[in-house]
Amino acid sequence: MNLSIPEKLEIREMEFTISTNDEEDGGWFSISDKTIGIGTKSLSSNPTYTFMVICHEVSEIIHVLGGTRYDDYSSQDNYKFLMDHKEFENHTALFSSIIKKFLQ
Numbered sequence: 001m002n003l004s005i006p007e008k009l010e011i012r013e014m015e016f017t018i019s020t021n022d023e024e025d026g027g028w029f030s031i032s033d034k035t036i037g038i039g040t041k042s043l044s045s046n047p048t049y050t051f052m053v054i055c056h057e058v059s060e061i062i063h064v065l066g067g068t069r070y071d072d073y074s075s076q077d078n079y080k081f082l083m084d085h086k087e088f089e090n091h092t093a094l095f096s097s098i099i100k101k102f103l104q
Contacts, residue, residue: 001047003054004104005038011058011098012065025049027057031064051102058098062091 009016016034024039036057043050063069063081068091072078083091 001051003043003047003051003102005040005054006101009036009058009098009101011061012094014065016061025053027053029057029061031061036061054102055095055099059091059095062094062098066091 005018005020007018009018014031014034016029016036018036018038020038020040022040022043025041026039028037029035038050038054038057040050060069060079063083066083066087068081068083068087070080070082072080
């Protein structure tokens with residue numbers, strides 16, 4: 001898999017800056033700072049894992065901005081996602097148009 005990580009990414013008319021860290025795995029984002037962090041430690045040994053992290057962060061941002069991610073107070077730092085089929089279709093259309101930028 002040949003991944004390309006852009007420096008900037010537009011999601012729902014918000015421009016996010018992407019930073020990478022080759023000393024860690026995992027990912028994070030901040031809506032208020034418009035930033036996305038992607039750990040690339042495993043990029044060469046396991047690009048599928050790094051791609052999954054990218055997909056996770058992009059997808060979760062779409063859910064936050066679309067109002068389909070909710071705090072789950074039964075567990076610390078947990079979220080629930082609730083959407084109808086139309087919201088799911090909108091999410092998938094937006095997600096696929098964004099994620100292809102990482103595969104160019």
